[in-house]
Amino acid sequence: MEYFVQQLINGLTLGAVYGLIAIGYTMVYGIIGMINFAHGDIFMIGGFVSIITFMVLGVFGITWVPLALVCMLVMAMAFTGLHGWAVERIGYRALRNAPRLAPLISAIGMSIFLQNYVQLLQGARNKPLPPIISGGIELMTSSEGFTVKLGYMQIIIMVTTTVIMVGFTLMIARTPLGRQQRACEQDMKMARLLGVNVDRTISLTFIMGAALAAAAGLIWLLYYGIIDFYVGFLAGIKAFTAAVLGGIGSLPGAMVGGLLIGVIEVFYAGYFSSAYKDVAVFMILVLVLIFLPTGLIGRPDIEKV
């Protein structure tokens, strides 16, 4: 029981990361129907911007932890958002009416480019972050002496994720920007006729997705204390699995899917085999697509002649 609770806590923390990345996939898929393959690498850039911001703050002597964290989050979201915008503007906009495969290939190229670009500029080695927050609350202790710990770091991660997701949901639901975004998602041509600036909305979608991925990158960096240029590939695929599991195109689905994938991965590693945990995630992807193609909260996709 204690082991179970501990695994659940760890899984939810990891799931928060996947959920934040998955939103970017699901929004982009919803609005222009393409898999933004470079999104995992945008997440990786978010992590790199975070660690560089941290070191710059260190140079200026800002070491008060809450301020440093807020600075890292804001900087990561801003600069990564710019990267997301540039990726769409350079790589995808010209291909909006191209054959279906063209944007996907372009996205794969973008992904390869970003990975190697970061490797070229920042080196191939792991980038370690000194532990900023340590300690935690001991929730319960079993008779065998196994202690369930909820780290302060995990609390901060969960609170941050919740705040970001609530803010983001409100933005999509309440603001004019969110309304335009949803309108474009439903019918781009009609939205354009009604005066919505479609190009701008799509750009904003990419910026929002990238900013959320940047938050995920920061969380990853804080939680694992390490980042490298290759981290985006696997995390990206798992987050995509989360988006599919939740039902692609659905924002709450992406969040739920992310949490589920995180929990499943951690439980599989904890109870069965750590070596095959990635295989387990891919297996879920396959099973979901075969038996539940619309995902948990997705809308059915009707094929019309």
Added chain:
Amino acid sequence: MAAIGAGAERQLSFGEMIRDAAAVALVALGLALPLVGFQTVDRGAGMILETRFGAMFYAVGVIFVGRFVLGLIDAGRGRPILAASGAFSAAWVLNAIFDVAPPIEHVTLGWLTWLVAMTIALRAWFVLRRGARPAGRDGTRAGALPAVWLERVGRLVVPAALTFAVVMPFLPFADQRLVDLGILVLTYTMLGWGLNVVVGLAGLLDLGYVAFYAVGAYSYALISINLGLNFWETLPFAGAVAAFFGVALGFPVLRLRGDYLAIVTLGFGEMIRLILLNWDDLSNGAKGIGDIPRPSFFGLQFTAAPREGVAAFHEYFDLDFSPIHRVIYLYYIILILALLTNWFTLRIRKLPIGRAWEALREDEIACRALGINPTTTKLTAFAIGATFGGFAGSFFATRQGFISPESFNFIESAIILAIVVLGGMGSQLGVVVASVVLIGGPEWFRDLGTFRMVAFGALMVAVMIWRPQGLLAHRDPTVRLPAAPGRPP
């Protein structure tokens, strides 16, 4: 002037051009600031931060100038700019070749400068050419030009390329490096042709093709080591195992459409790799399998000192021993295998099953209505594509003599798919051109290291934007009505 600015865009004034270039430079500055401006340097256990503001501002400056000059081209000042930028980039290349004086210490920035100058020159050239032609055909020309060109030149190029491929190892300039490169290009050409069956003909986007390559390589290694069979005896088994995997992996996912299928096949590719990595008893895990038997020429070994009772190739033919004999032999094996793939594909396109693939690619619902069974049709495509992937994998295993899961990661699948799509889906010649460009080019510049992959990624994006339908997008109709008498064909 009007003909040059043929687009609907309004001519920008000088001030607006400056403002536009400044905006682009500002974005570039924002992109460059965190990742170019600062560098994390490993120092002992921790890291220190170094700044590269000089390089950053230089890069941003180059982008500003470049954007401004692009604006000038669109405003009709193409001719002097073409001359200036062309001369500049030519001088740069000559300088690099003859190594006169490095204009900038920084290698990366030097390449960036050259790249911007080249882009400007190309753009100016295109704009001038467009201006010189009558306007009004802009939309159609982009796709039509290579098709016409292909039909005219194809008849000449194909036999010439084939002859070159056959005699290449015996040409005076062919050293071991070049023949090795030829082997690599042909391997990817074969993989491209194999994947073309799945992606180009049947229209099923497969991002996990490397799985079959891996299955072929591992089944070749395991069969030939454990059962002692030689290359040609093992090849059919390796192909059959790969085909079995093609069907087994294809069966559950064939109901999925396009992008979903892509991701699931990607997942399968990664699963196979992870299983090979972790199933130590079967695959020896990350350490890989070594000492895979080399192919022999009708029983003749390509070794300097063959085992007792086995003839060596150079002794039998009374030649001096040279390692290049084996390389050349491998070259011809892969040439034959690749041509076999191509010939098979060209023939099967004309069979009912080939026609069914292409029909399925165009419209699945219509196919079902016409009584084509989509499941078996797709499965055949998967199985045949996988078989060729398995053959190529066997060849890879025997060529390297050592395989490990490391060789079969996602990037390989991406490269093979890029070859198919960049070449122009369904175009057999396009695959050859794309694999020469994508594999031969970067491999020749292997010294550049990480630059190579940066350029590879950028090239994929650039080619897709320039020609979304692929380099040689030319879909030959499989069925052509005979020309009616009295009408020109």
